[in-house]
Amino acid sequence: MNNLIKEYKTAINNRLNIVYPNGPKLLKEPINHILKGGKRIRPILCMLVNNACGGRKEDSIDVAVSIELLHIFSLVHDDIMDADVLRHGIQTIHKKWNNSIAILSGDAILALAFKGLNTSPNLIKQKFNSALIAVCEGQALDIEFQDLENISLEQYFNMINLKTAYMLGLSAEIGALISTQDSLITNNFKKIGLLLGKVFQIQDDLLEVTSDSKIMGKSLSSDILLNKKTYLMIKAESKYPGELDRIYKENYKDLDILKVKMVDFLDTNNIFEETKDYINSIFNEIDRLLESCNIRNSNILDLINFIRIRKS
Amino acid sequence: MNNLIKEYKTAINNRLNIVYPNGPKLLKEPINHILKGGKRIRPILCMLVNNACGGRKEDSIDVAVSIELLHIFSLVHDDIMDADVLRHGIQTIHKKWNNSIAILSGDAILALAFKGLNTSPNLIKQKFNSALIAVCEGQALDIEFQDLENISLEQYFNMINLKTAYMLGLSAEIGALISTQDSLITNNFKKIGLLLGKVFQIQDDLLEVTSDSKIMGKSLSSDILLNKKTYLMIKAESKYPGELDRIYKENYKDLDILKVKMVDFLDTNNIFEETKDYINSIFNEIDRLLESCNIRNSNILDLINFIRIRKS
Numbered sequence: 001m002n003n004l005i006k007e008y009k010t011a012i013n014n015r016l017n018i019v020y021p022n023g024p025k026l027l028k029e030p031i032n033h034i035l036k037g038g039k040r041i042r043p044i045l046c047m048l049v050n051n052a053c054g055g056r057k058e059d060s061i062d063v064a065v066s067i068e069l070l071h072i073f074s075l076v077h078d079d080i081m082d083a084d085v086l087r088h089g090i091q092t093i094h095k096k097w098n099n100s101i102a103i104l105s106g107d108a109i110l111a112l113a114f115k116g117l118n119t120s121p122n123l124i125k126q127k128f129n130s131a132l133i134a135v136c137e138g139q140a141l142d143i144e145f146q147d148l149e150n151i152s153l154e155q156y157f158n159m160i161n162l163k164t165a166y167m168l169g170l171s172a173e174i175g176a177l178i179s180t181q182d183s184l185i186t187n188n189f190k191k192i193g194l195l196l197g198k199v200f201q202i203q204d205d206l207l208e209v210t211s212d213s214k215i216m217g218k219s220l221s222s223d224i225l226l227n228k229k230t231y232l233m234i235k236a237e238s239k240y241p242g243e244l245d246r247i248y249k250e251n252y253k254d255l256d257i258l259k260v261k262m263v264d265f266l267d268t269n270n271i272f273e274e275t276k277d278y279i280n281s282i283f284n285e286i287d288r289l290l291e292s293c294n295i296r297n298s299n300i301l302d303l304i305n306f307i308r309i310r311k312s
Numbered sequence: 313m314n315n316l317i318k319e320y321k322t323a324i325n326n327r328l329n330i331v332y333p334n335g336p337k338l339l340k341e342p343i344n345h346i347l348k349g350g351k352r353i354r355p356i357l358c359m360l361v362n363n364a365c366g367g368r369k370e371d372s373i374d375v376a377v378s379i380e381l382l383h384i385f386s387l388v389h390d391d392i393m394d395a396d397v398l399r400h401g402i403q404t405i406h407k408k409w410n411n412s413i414a415i416l417s418g419d420a421i422l423a424l425a426f427k428g429l430n431t432s433p434n435l436i437k438q439k440f441n442s443a444l445i446a447v448c449e450g451q452a453l454d455i456e457f458q459d460l461e462n463i464s465l466e467q468y469f470n471m472i473n474l475k476t477a478y479m480l481g482l483s484a485e486i487g488a489l490i491s492t493q494d495s496l497i498t499n500n501f502k503k504i505g506l507l508l509g510k511v512f513q514i515q516d517d518l519l520e521v522t523s524d525s526k527i528m529g530k531s532l533s534s535d536i537l538l539n540k541k542t543y544l545m546i547k548a549e550s551k552y553p554g555e556l557d558r559i560y561k562e563n564y565k566d567l568d569i570l571k572v573k574m575v576d577f578l579d580t581n582n583i584f585e586e587t588k589d590y591i592n593s594i595f596n597e598i599d600r601l602l603e604s605c606n607i608r609n610s611n612i613l614d615l616i617n618f619i620r621i622r623k624s
Binding site for chain 1 (some may be wrong): 323335336337338339375392393411412413415416418419420422423424426432437438441444445448449453455456490498511617
């Protein structure tokens, strides 16, 4: 792995290890349990962009850690709502403890995120607040969509823009903002972050169906059971209306068979291929954006490539 | 009611009515539902203290509204954990919708609280962050104590200091900080707020047993069922060890009879009287503090009196 990415990941993990050393047992244990997992994509993106804009590690580490904490807060609460039992391969808090502890731990992790911004400029705090509202609204739309028969791609993109992309856009934008006032650069990094977030979510949708739960750390089951709208499901529904519903109704009593049938259907009808093509087209768009504004930094390219080839 | 308190309460409610006008239905509806209830004690305290320190309404209203939002966020999440179905006489979000919507609405209400501080000085934001952590830690201790046989009064006071008093201390302190740099005044108002919070919680403990759920808006049941430690229970346990446990074991199958027996026991053994005496002693302490530092403002006295005689 790229040395700078490795260095930043270690720095972030070291900070997360000591972010909540004291406090009530029922907060300290679950918080320190869940902080152990994760790829740290968002804070690394923030720090790499900051580095590319001439900043030093110590300029971006506080904000980067807060970004990761905000992200983990949202995962802890989302996992309760989705009844997911694994996250990054480790047990979710609500599973290992209970829902109350998970709600409270999530709240406290968010509190730590805000505390970490104590000395940050006001503009960064404001952008952080907007991201928090976006994440909540994205999750609300995700839940709303579970009760709807059909969702357009436009609605889906709006939802993942709020739920996932916004935070990656923020990570890249803030990384730039810390060290440059050039709005062309900060806006372009924001755009790149948003695209990375979009592609990241569509990759997740794909990985959830194609990789096994041991690698992905979570399973397809909750998405199917919750009638979650993913890029693949929306594509399949628009091309073959009613087919997924038929497969579900014929097989819902045996989840394993249902999964096999769904995967088979998506495979046979080229939904996997089309999804991969769409993912590639977004990566190409990111590449063009980097080139056009002369910010083709090698470390950032390495991170993008790490995301491009990820299997979990 | 005091005219200034009425004016401030109206101003706070008007702001809360428009704090989240647009957004996903599954956030907008529950948020605007739950924002309707409440006495607004904390923001009114903040605004009255600010007024007493020479500030104007427009100096304190933003922060006051954020304080109320932070308080409501914590209630929404606590009500899930405690399975309470009523709050301020209206249905809790998790009861009217479900747990997922309540978790998410709470998160979004907290996000709105932070957004409301966008233009506030950094010091106020930092104090706000500390209060959020305190509220989470207080709730964690409250849950921890449910699994313990005995809790000392010291442990109980530490818990309610974090869970309840801290926010009232913050409300009063911030109200002062907005308009004065005199640390003697800000510290004294903080102390008064902390005492008000302490007495408020002990009043709650008492009201939960003595008033019916229609007035109080919530019921004794959840406290008993969750083995919640209240001032009355700790007092009773220290004076008559094992007696409450005996009553519980003899009557736990019928909650109505259990309640009657518990109330009867507390009444017969003067626990009610001693609790009322302790409450009065705290109000006297508040009064001495106001006198000693020459901040005996009539509006603040009216609010304190409103709290002193409250029945819900």
